[in-house]
Amino acid sequence: MTEWLSPEEWTAIRLSLKVALVAMAASLIPGIAAAYALERGRFWGRQALDVFVHLPLVLPPVVVGYALLISFGRRGPIGAFLAENFGIVFSFHWTGAALACAIMGFPLLVRAIRLSLETVDRKLEDAAGTLGAHPVWVFCVVTLPLILPGIIAGMVLSFAKAMGEFGATITFVSNIPGETQTIPTAIYTYTQVPGGEGGALRLTLVSVAISIAALWISEWMARRVRRRFLA
Amino acid sequence: MAHVSIRDVRKAFGTVSIIKGVDVDIQDGEFVILVGPSGCGKSTLLRMIAGLEDISSGDIRIGPRIVNDVPPKDRDIAMVFQSYALYPHMTVAENMAFSLKLKGVPKPEQKKRVTEAASSLGLTPLLDRYPRQLSGGQRQRVAMGRAIVRDPQVFLFDEPLSNLDAKLRVQMRAEIKELHQRLKTTTIYVTHDQIEAMTMADKIVVMHDGIVEQVGAPLELYDRPANRFVAGFIGSPAMNFIEGRLGPDGLGLPSGAVLPLDMKSQAEAGSEITYGIRPEHLQIAPAGTPGSIPATISVIEPTGSDTTLIVKAEGGNLTVVLRERCALKPGEAVALKPVPRQAHLFDAQGKRIATA
16 A cells, blocks of 8 residues: 555645544534524524625635635734634644635535525424423434434535645645645645656545545435434 | 413514404313414414414413413423424334423333323334334324323314325314313314314314404304304305395395395394305295295205205305205206294494394
8 A cells, every 4th residue: 555655645645634524523513503593593693694604615715715824823813812822823734724624614514504404394393392392402302313414414515625625725824745735735736846747646546535435425324314313 | 281361462573463462261171272264373373372483462371370481391281283293213102202201201101101192092003113104194193192291281283184184184083082081181273174173172263364253162153153254164065145235124135035034133224234044044945935035056966965055146156055855956946945043144344233
């Protein structure tokens, strides 16, 4: 295995997987909360939240990356605050790549969960209320299991987006081998140097394999959930 | 079990008024049906009693306490929905034990109560199945079982039989009535089907356009409808209405015939009134019989037990139901003779004005 991939390539693959998994996991709970708020909430500023959540989908990735750089960078207001008080550093660090990927994938995650929330029969939640259930309990025991297929779909989209994220990542955290160089930025680097075609091609194949595996796993999980929970 | 009282309850969505001041008293253990055409506000009122819908003004009491601001979970009710609202990811037993699990009832006690309810509803062999593996009637029974297991103060039913076929509906109607006779829990039941209301209720609340038109026992509504709406809504086939003018010898009909009235009415001579007569209170007489309504047979519908005639008379269609079979033919001219003391008179506003 190791012979046909160079150590640099392995590093990029490992880092990509780490960044994508962390981005996906970290955005899951905020994603469910945002989807629930947007679908069910009746509050002032809902429209604004909707626009804000969807911005990364329509903005050029470089713009998102630059916005992250000036707000979460070492000298940015949020970045400086987090670094001084909690020691959390995003800029030119793999956590910054994860943050950029999480934000770019967030609208896709929220949309998938929101779509499945739309299809939940509100009477099921009403019935739980009349049977004595607290709204939080209703959400955990009734709503959550029913939207699980949507959550899985959203997680896959978020993971896939993170695996492919380029513009925001390279703008925010640059392209440092071993620290912030993910598969896409590594491929880009290989195409810029003479004799790099082999590395680019190998990483492309790995990328395709990971994507197919992710799709297959999600399909398998969704089928299991549907068989277990739904008609 | 509890007494439920609804006092001047109103509901508006923005500027649209859905419930325009409803007062209803439901006695402990009573089976009350809210009935009315779609859009009359009956389901909204039920959801307000359940706490699923806020009330704009007025008071709802369950037992001694006002529940206006009490969340559904604390109202001690159980609601059965038209769509059954069973949890697709839970088995029949899990669905039925839902409320017990919430209350923290110990497992053996849960199992005991679910088993009891299941056996009384004939669900014992289905306890391990999922709702998707059940027929409509079975799902409805599970939904009822889930409500029974909760042992609430009040049962709320929202059109529970509307998704079932006609035969099953009749069967479930009897089962629900039998259930109520056994448990004697206060029950509020919403339907648009007046036959369901007539056959099941201790007391019917007829609603129309956000107000209560009349409250009473089924036969009371049938025999003495308070207004033209209730008269036309309760009873199948529906009551016949003929517009006429009150004269010295009786009611002047559009055809020029005069129908003698055998009842006291407060209406003044010369006023326009509506004459209402139920299909079974019209008899067929030979054409030209004095004091009758001239008519032409249009359609004959034999059902076996009785015969429904649609006749053309007084510029419209009237319905006649005969208990015996008849040898009439379409196109035949006849006279319709009202059974004495069975007519209903309504004034121009639709209010009942005569007492038989």
